[in-house]
Amino acid sequence: MRWLAVRLGQALLTMLVALVALFILARLVPGDPLPSTDDDRPITPGQVARLRELYGLDQPLTVQLGRFLGGAVRGDLGSSIQYGRPVVEMVRERLPASLLLGTAVLVVNFSLGLWLGVLQARRRGRWPDRLLTFLSLGFYAMPAFWLGLMLILLFGLHLRWLPVSGFEDSSRALAGGALAMDRLRHLVLPVATLSLVTIAASMRYQRGAMIEALAQPFVTSARARGLTEERVVWGHAWRSALPPVLTLFGLWLPIVVVGSVFVEQVFAWPGLGSLAANAAGSRDYPVLMGTAVLATFVVVMGNLLSDAMLAWLDPRVRAT
Amino acid sequence: MHGLRRTVVAFLTLLAAPVIAGAQAAPDTLIIAAGGDFSIPLPGMSRPVEAQRISDLLFLRLGRYAGTSYGDKAAVPELARSWKRLDSTTIAFELDPRAKWHDGTPVTADDVLFSFERARDPKRAAQLAPLLNGISSVSRDADGRIVVKFTRPYSEQLYDATYHVHILPKHLVASIPADSLMASAYARAPVGNGPYRWSRAIPGQLTELAAVPDFFLGKPRVDRVVWRFVGSHEARLNELLSGGADMMEDFLPPTTNLARLAERSDLRLAQFPSQTIAYLLLNQRNPRDTTGPHPILSRPAVREALALGLDQQTMIRGLMGKYAEPISGPTPGAAWYRTLAPPPIKFDPKRAQAILFQDGWRDVDGDGILERDGQPLRLGIMMPMSSTVRVQLAQVVEQQWRAIGVDVDVQPVEGPVFRASRLGGRFDITVESYSIDPSPWGLVDLFGCTGANNLARYCNAAADSLLSRAHWSQENPNADLRRYFSMLVADHPAIFLYGRDFALPIPKQYRNPDFHPESPYLMVWTWNRSGR
Numbered sequence: 050m051r052w053l054a055v056r057l058g059q060a061l062l063t064m065l066v067a068l069v070a071l072f073i074l075a076r077l078v079p080g081d082p083l084p085s086t087d088d089d090r091p092i093t094p095g096q097v098a099r100l101r102e103l104y105g106l107d108q109p110l111t112v113q114l115g116r117f118l119g120g121a122v123r124g125d126l127g128s129s130i131q132y133g134r135p136v137v138e139m140v141r142e143r144l145p146a147s148l149l150l151g152t153a154v155l156v157v158n159f160s161l162g163l164w165l166g167v168l169q170a171r172r173r174g175r176w177p178d179r180l181l182t183f184l185s186l187g188f189y190a191m192p193a194f195w196l197g198l199m200l201i202l203l204f205g206l207h208l209r210w211l212p213v214s215g216f217e218d219s220s221r222a223l224a225g226g227a228l229a230m231d232r233l234r235h236l237v238l239p240v241a242t243l244s245l246v247t248i249a250a251s252m253r254y255q256r257g258a259m260i261e262a263l264a265q266p267f268v269t270s271a272r273a274r275g276l277t278e279e280r281v282v283w284g285h286a287w288r289s290a291l292p293p294v295l296t297l298f299g300l301w302l303p304i305v306v307v308g309s310v311f312v313e314q315v316f317a318w319p320g321l322g323s324l325a326a327n328a329a330g331s332r333d334y335p336v337l338m339g340t341a342v343l344a345t346f347v348v349v350m351g352n353l354l355s356d357a358m359l360a361w362l363d364p365r366v367r368a369t
Numbered sequence: 370m371h372g373l374r375r376t377v378v379a380f381l382t383l384l385a386a387p388v389i390a391g392a393q394a395a396p397d398t399l400i401i402a403a404g405g406d407f408s409i410p411l412p413g414m415s416r417p418v419e420a421q422r423i424s425d426l427l428f429l430r431l432g433r434y435a436g437t438s439y440g441d442k443a444a445v446p447e448l449a450r451s452w453k454r455l456d457s458t459t460i461a462f463e464l465d466p467r468a469k470w471h472d473g474t475p476v477t478a479d480d481v482l483f484s485f486e487r488a489r490d491p492k493r494a495a496q497l498a499p500l501l502n503g504i505s506s507v508s509r510d511a512d513g514r515i516v517v518k519f520t521r522p523y524s525e526q527l528y529d530a531t532y533h534v535h536i537l538p539k540h541l542v543a544s545i546p547a548d549s550l551m552a553s554a555y556a557r558a559p560v561g562n563g564p565y566r567w568s569r570a571i572p573g574q575l576t577e578l579a580a581v582p583d584f585f586l587g588k589p590r591v592d593r594v595v596w597r598f599v600g601s602h603e604a605r606l607n608e609l610l611s612g613g614a615d616m617m618e619d620f621l622p623p624t625t626n627l628a629r630l631a632e633r634s635d636l637r638l639a640q641f642p643s644q645t646i647a648y649l650l651l652n653q654r655n656p657r658d659t660t661g662p663h664p665i666l667s668r669p670a671v672r673e674a675l676a677l678g679l680d681q682q683t684m685i686r687g688l689m690g691k692y693a694e695p696i697s698g699p700t701p702g703a704a705w706y707r708t709l710a711p712p713p714i715k716f717d718p719k720r721a722q723a724i725l726f727q728d729g730w731r732d733v734d735g736d737g738i739l740e741r742d743g744q745p746l747r748l749g750i751m752m753p754m755s756s757t758v759r760v761q762l763a764q765v766v767e768q769q770w771r772a773i774g775v776d777v778d779v780q781p782v783e784g785p786v787f788r789a790s791r792l793g794g795r796f797d798i799t800v801e802s803y804s805i806d807p808s809p810w811g812l813v814d815l816f817g818c819t820g821a822n823n824l825a826r827y828c829n830a831a832a833d834s835l836l837s838r839a840h841w842s843q844e845n846p847n848a849d850l851r852r853y854f855s856m857l858v859a860d861h862p863a864i865f866l867y868g869r870d871f872a873l874p875i876p877k878q879y880r881n882p883d884f885h886p887e888s889p890y891l892m893v894w895t896w897n898r899s900g901r
Contacts, residue, residue, distance in 0.1 A: 079785075079786050079789065080783055080784075080785025080786040080788070080789055081785050081786075081788045081789035081792065082785055083788070097792065128551070128552070131417075132406065132408045132409070132417075133408075133409060133551040134408075134409065134551060134552070135552050138552075139572065142571075142572040142573070143572065143573055146573065146574075198603070201607055201611075205607065205611045206607065206610055206611055206632070209611065209612070212611070212613060213604070213607045213608060213611045213613060214597075214599055214604050214607060214608045214613060215574055215575075215597065215599070215608075215613070216574065217571070217574065219400050219574075219575050219577075219595045219597045219613065219614070220398050220400060220595070221398070222569065222577075314600060314601045314604065315601065315603075315604055316604065317597075317598070317599040317600065317601065317604045317605075317608070319571070319572065319573025319574045319598075320573070323573065323600060324573065327406070327600065330755075330783065330784065330785075331784060331785060332785040
C-alpha cells in the first residue's frame with residue numbers, strides 16, 4: 050500500500066511538472082491566438098485588446114499559470130478563444146469518439162497482436178513466423194496517413210464499401226442497432242489503419258518474450274507432466290511472457306484518449322487528437338491545455354497502472 | 370478455415386449492407402462538406418464563416434441584401450413586409466405579421482428594438498456597433514411600426530438598417546447576461562425565425578438544420594441541411610467523391626480537382642461571383658521600427674513598378690483557372706461598384722524597370738538584384754502556410770519580380786504568427802484574401818487614414834474625403850467612387866490581384882439554384898430538386 054501511495058505521489062508530481070512545462074512552452078511559441086483581419090469579418094486592434102483582457106492574456110505569465118492550475122484543480126479549464134465555448138464541454142464532446150477509436154485499436158493490438166506474437170514464437174523460424182514478421186514490419190514502416198489514404202481510395206472511393214470520414218452517417222439520424230452498425234462501418238478504416246501500422250510492436254514484444262518463456266525449465270517441466278501444448282503455452286508460458294507487453298500497454302494507453310492526429314485528420318474523425326492539433330495550430334491556449342491535462346493524466350496513470358499490474362504479477366517489482 | 374472464410378464474408382456483407390441498400394443521402398437532405406468545426410451560430414458572435422452561414426438560415430433580418438447598398442432598393446422584404454420613407458432621415462418598417470419564432474411565438478417590434486439596442490452597444494457587439502453609427506434611434510410608433518431614424522440624410526440608410534442586424538428573440542435572450550450567452554442552453558440550441566430551425570449538432574462532426582414547414586415566406590423545398598465538418602481539404606474532397614456529401618466548400622484551388630469531379634456524374638460545378646478578393650498588401654511602415662516609413666515600399670515609384678511587373682492574367686489562369694478575374698482595385702465580382710474601378714494594370718516589365726531606374730535603383734554588383742544607396746531591393750512576402758493558393762501565388766510573384774530585379778523572400782508562416790505579424794506591422798508584403806462588405810464604405814476600415822484595420826498605414830486624405838462624400842451623399846455616388854478607386858489604384862497601397870468566384874459542386878438535380886452573393890446557401894430554402 051505504501052508503495053502505491055509513493056507511486057501515486059510521484060505520478061501527481063510528474064503531472065504537475067509536465068503541465069507547467071507545457072503551459073510555458075505553448076506561450077513561448079510565436080503567434081497570436083486572437084482573431085484579426087484574417088477572418089471573414091475583421092475586428093479592430095482595439096477589440097483584440099478587449100478580447101485579450103477577456104481571456105486574461107494581458108496578465109503576466111505567472112498570473113495566467115496560477116489561474117490555469119487553480120482552474121484545473123476546480124475542473125474549470127476556461128473557454129476556447131476560437132469558439133468561445135467552455136473547454137471542459139468541448140473535451141467531453143470529443144472524448145467518446147477518441148475512446149471508441151482508441152479502445153478498438155488497443156483491443157485489436159492486444160488481442161490479435163498478442164495471439165499472432167504467440168503464434169510466431171511457437172512457429173519460430175518457419176514460414177508463418179517469417180511471413181508475419183515481413184508483413185507486420187512492412188506496415189510498421191508505412192506512414193499512417195498514407196496507408197489511410199490508400200485504404201480510403203480502395204474501400205471508400207473505388208469499391209464504395211465503407212464510409213471515408215466521420216463517425217456516423219450525416220444524411221440521417223440513426224438510433225439503436227442501426228446506429229451501432231453505422232458506427233462500426235465508420236470505425237473499420239481508421240482502426241485498420243492505426244492497427245496495421247502499430248500492431249508490429251505488440252507482436253514483436255510478445256514474440257520475443259514468448260520465445261524466452263518457452264525456453265524456461267518450468268515449461269519443459271509442464272510438458273513432462275503431460276499437459277496439453279495449449280495448456281503449456283497459454284496457462285504457463287504466456288503468464289511469464291506478459292510483463293514486457295504490459296509495459297507496452299501502459300505506454301499505449303494514451304492512444305485511447307488522444308488517438309492519432311494524422312489518422313483523425315485523414316478520416317475526419319472527431320476525436321481529441323484533431324481538437325488538440327487544431328488548438329495548437331490556432332494557439333487556442335485554453336483548449337490546448339485542456340487536452341494536455343487529459344493526455345498528461347492518462348500518460349501518468351497509464352504508467353502507474355502498468356506498474357501496478359507488473360507488481361501484482363511479479364512481487365519483486367514492489368521491492369524496487 | 371471454411372468457418373473463418375464464412376465469418377469474414379458475413380462481416381463484410383454486414384458492413385456493406387447499408388451501401389447495397391442505398392446509403393446515399395435521403396432525397397430531401399443537402400449535405401455540405403465544410404472546414405472548421407461546430408461553433409455557436411448566433412448572429413454577431415459567429416466567428417468561423419461556416420457558423421455565419423448557419424446563422425443566416427436560422428435568423429432573418431428586416432430585409433435581405435438586394436445586390437446594392439445604395440438607395441432605397443438596397444433590400445427586399447424579409448421580416449419587414451414593407452417600409453416607407455417618412456423623410457430624408459427616417460424609414461418606417463412594417464413587420465410581417467406571419468413571422469414567428471421557431472417556438473411558435475410571433476416576432477414582434479420588441480424583438481427588433483431589443484436586437485438593435487444590443488447591436489448598437491459597443492460593449493456587447495464590438496464589431497457591429499461601429500457599422501451602425503449612421504442610426505440615431507430605433508423606436509416603435511403608434512401603429513406598431515419600427516421607426517429607424519438616421520443622423521443625417523445619406524444614400525445607404527436602408528442598407529444600414531437591414532444588412533447588419535439579425536433579429537433575436539427578446540423573450541429568450543434578454544434574461545441571459547451578455548457574457549454568459551455563449552455558454553447558455555440557448556446558444557446550444559438556438560431558436561430563430563428563419564426558414565430552418567436547429568435540429569442537432571455533433572461537435573467535430575456535423576450541424577443539422579431542419580426545414581420549418583410553416584415558414585411564413587414559403588415552405589422550404591430542401592428539408593434538411595447538414596454541414597459536415599471535415600478539416601482537411603483532401604478528406605473533404607474524399608467525402609464529396611464518395612457520396613458522403615452533396616456540396617463542398619473551398620473546392621478550388623487546386624484546379625486539378627476539376628478533373629476529379631468527373632468521378633461523380635451526378636454533380637456539376639456552379640460558378641458565380643463572390644465578395645472575395647486577393648491582393649498583396651504593401652506595408653508603408655518600417656517593419657523594424659513601425660514609427661518610421663518603410664525604407665523601400667514607402668517609395669511610390671517602387672510600388673508602381675511592382676504593380677507593373679506582375680502578369681496578373683497568367684498568374685490567375687495558372688492558379689484559379691477561369692474561376693477568378695483580374696482587378697485593379699478592391700472590387701470583388703459580386704460588388705455593385707465593380708465597374709467603377711479602372712481596368713486591370715497591364716503587365717509591362719520594361720516600364721517597371723525604367724521606373725526603378727529613374728528612382729535610382731541599379732544592379733551594381735551584377736547579381737540580378739537592384740540596389741540603391743547600398744540597399745538591395747529585397748522584400749519578404751508573408752502568408753499563412755495553411756493557404757496553399759496564397760503560398761503558390763507568392764511563388765509566382767517571386768519569379769515575376771525577380772525578372773525586374775527584385776529579390777523576394779517567400780515566408781509561409783503559421784496562422785497565429787501571420788496574425789501577430791500583421792497586427793504589429795512586422796511585414797513587408799502580405800498576401801491577403803478578403804471578403805469585402807457589400808458597401809464600399811467598408812473600405813475606409815482597410816485603406817482609410819483612420820481605418821482600424823489599415824495595417825499597412827496607407828493614408829490619402831483626399832481619397833478618404835471622396836469615399837466619405839460618396840457614402841454620406843444623397844446623390845448618385847458613382848462619380849465620387851470612380852475618382853476614389855482611380856486615386857487608390859494610382860497610389861498602390863496594395864496590388865489588387867483578382868476577384869474570386871464561388872466554384873461549388875452541386876447535384877445536377879437542383880435546377881437554377883439561387884446563389885446569393887452574400888452566402889451561397891442563403892436561399893437554399895428556395896432550391897428545387899427536379900421531380901419534387
